Amino acid sequence: MSNNQFKRGELYSVVNGMATTAVARRLQKNFRNAGLDITIEQWSVLYHLWKEDGLSQLELGNRTFRDKASTTRLIDNLEKQELVMRVASKEDRRINLVYLTDIAKPLQQITYELANQTMNEALLDISKEEIDIVKNVFQRVYDNLTNKDLL
Amino acid sequence: MSNNQFKRGELYSVVNGMATTAVARRLQKNFRNAGLDITIEQWSVLYHLWKEDGLSQLELGNRTFRDKASTTRLIDNLEKQELVMRVASKEDRRINLVYLTDIAKPLQQITYELANQTMNEALLDISKEEIDIVKNVFQRVYDNLTNKDLL
DNA sequence: TTATATTAGTTGCATAACTAACTATATGTC
DNA sequence: GACATATAGTTAGTTATGCAACTAATATAA
Numbered sequence: 001m002s003n004n005q006f007k008r009g010e011l012y013s014v015v016n017g018m019a020t021t022a023v024a025r026r027l028q029k030n031f032r033n034a035g036l037d038i039t040i041e042q043w044s045v046l047y048h049l050w051k052e053d054g055l056s057q058l059e060l061g062n063r064t065f066r067d068k069a070s071t072t073r074l075i076d077n078l079e080k081q082e083l084v085m086r087v088a089s090k091e092d093r094r095i096n097l098v099y100l101t102d103i104a105k106p107l108q109q110i111t112y113e114l115a116n117q118t119m120n121e122a123l124l125d126i127s128k129e130e131i132d133i134v135k136n137v138f139q140r141v142y143d144n145l146t147n148k149d150l151l
Numbered sequence: 152m153s154n155n156q157f158k159r160g161e162l163y164s165v166v167n168g169m170a171t172t173a174v175a176r177r178l179q180k181n182f183r184n185a186g187l188d189i190t191i192e193q194w195s196v197l198y199h200l201w202k203e204d205g206l207s208q209l210e211l212g213n214r215t216f217r218d219k220a221s222t223t224r225l226i227d228n229l230e231k232q233e234l235v236m237r238v239a240s241k242e243d244r245r246i247n248l249v250y251l252t253d254i255a256k257p258l259q260q261i262t263y264e265l266a267n268q269t270m271n272e273a274l275l276d277i278s279k280e281e282i283d284i285v286k287n288v289f290q291r292v293y294d295n296l297t298n299k300d301l302l
Numbered sequence: 303t304t305a306t307a308t309t310a311g312t313t314g315c316a317t318a319a320c321t322a323a324c325t326a327t328a329t330g331t332c
Numbered sequence: 333g334a335c336a337t338a339t340a341g342t343t344a345g346t347t348a349t350g351c352a353a354c355t356a357a358t359a360t361a362a
Contacts, residue, residue, distance in 0.1 A: 041348065058310060070349055072312060077347075094310040094357045122292050133284050141273050192318065209340060221319055223342060228317075245327045245340040 023118040027111055036107075038081070043111075045074055046083065046100070050108045054097045056089070174269040178262055187258075193229055194262075196222075197251070200235070201259045205248045207240070 031038055038046075048063045049055065055063070061071035075098060078084040083104040089095035123131070182189055189197070199214045200206065206214070212222035226249060229235040234255040240246035274282070 039347065056310080066348095067350060068311065069313080069351080073348070076312095092310085092358070096311070118296075122295050124295050125291060126288055130284060130288050133281060134288050137277055137281050137285050140276060144273050144275050145269075190317065207340075217318095218320065219341065220321080220343080224318070227342095243328070243340085247341070 023115045026114055026118050030110075030114060031107070036081075038083070039077075041074055042078055042083075045071075045078060045098075046104060046107070046111075049084070049098065049100050049104075050111070054087075054099050056095045056097055057086075058095075060098060174266045177265055177269055181261070181265060182258070189232070189234070190228075192225055193234075196225055196229060196249075197234065197255060197258070198262075200249065200251050200255070201262070205238075205250050207246045207248055208237075209246075211249060 025040065027043055028038060028040060044064045045060060048060060057071050057075060058068060060066075060075075061068050064071070066074070075084060075086065075096075079086065082101055085099050085101055086096040087099055089097050178194055179189065179191060195215045196211060199211060208222050208226060209219060211217075211226070212219050215222070217225070226235060226237065226247075230237065233252055236250050236252055237247040238250055240248050
């Protein structure tokens with residue numbers, strides 16, 4: 001049921017968290033200096049492709065909490081910048097598999113380094129127990145609301 | 152320093168929370184049935200005006216974590232729907248004070264009722280202690296990141 | 303096997319976001 | 333008073349979001 005899909009605009013920061021936003025912002029600054037202009041939204045797509053290359057657009061949409069229209073345009077822009085390419089699936093020709101290009105691949109390492117560094121700074125004085133509580137509360141609030149069809 | 156202002160797209164759901172989103176969504180559905188089409192973003196502005204009518208655009212922007220350009224357009228749209236009106240300040244003619252119209256005012260009560268109801272459902276099984284921990288963790292993560300100029 | 307429904311993706315439309323450049327009013331200093 | 337600076341708001345440009353309507357390919361059912 002496609003209406004069951006979460007919408008990005010709403011869950012965005014909750015799911016990804018302040019720290020992730022800071023990561024994205026630091027990345028953005030860093031790469032802009034190197035002449036690469038990538039938006040925070042585009043980072044979220046690349047991030048999932050680094051974890052698993054060759055995902056379908058729909059799967060990318062699910063993992064980044066976007067609808068398929070938004071995903072289409074994000075990939076359009078990433079393709080224009082030659083960071084990503086679409087390859088029609090041979091098993092099912094409705095499906096576009098999205099692959100990282102040779103330009104995007106080497107960005108992974110520096111990205112991960114910056115991300116780790118930022119997360120460490122963000123969570124400096126936060127204990128494991130506290131993080132667990134926050135995650136748990138989020139999950140329960142989320143469950144409470146989805147049970148009522150409110151998210 | 153105007154660069155010190157938080158950006159909405161980033162802090163949006165963190166600050167307002169999943170529950171607020173759910174409130175807004177429920178409101179949206181409810182009022183759409185009554186022929187009033189108000190976006191979630193517009194709700195956030197109305198919400199602050201119900202708390203304190205006649206705020207300047209800049210103050211509204213601060214309270215809803217938007218920059219002034221975004222605030223301008225949101226108020227443009229609210230004005231088109233005659234939910235809000237701009238009144239130039241007499242003390243300082245650079246300033247627009249934003250007031251609720253007679254159309255918007257009566258929406259407050261039903262809005263607050265729906266909001267309370269939704270919050271209660273969202274936080275059903277969450278204890279006061281847990282909420283305090285979540286708030287506290289957010290504040291500290293936020294502090295950690297702003298100290299490094301990352302938010 | 304043909305008709306029907308479902309699925310993946312695209313496109314059009316309106317709203318919204320942020321940056322940067324701009325206008326107009328106010329303030330501060332000499 | 334005159335000039336520089338700061339402040340409130342608007343406008344232009346680009347990207348992103350969600351909804352709805354659409355195309356094309358696949359799956360299901362008669």
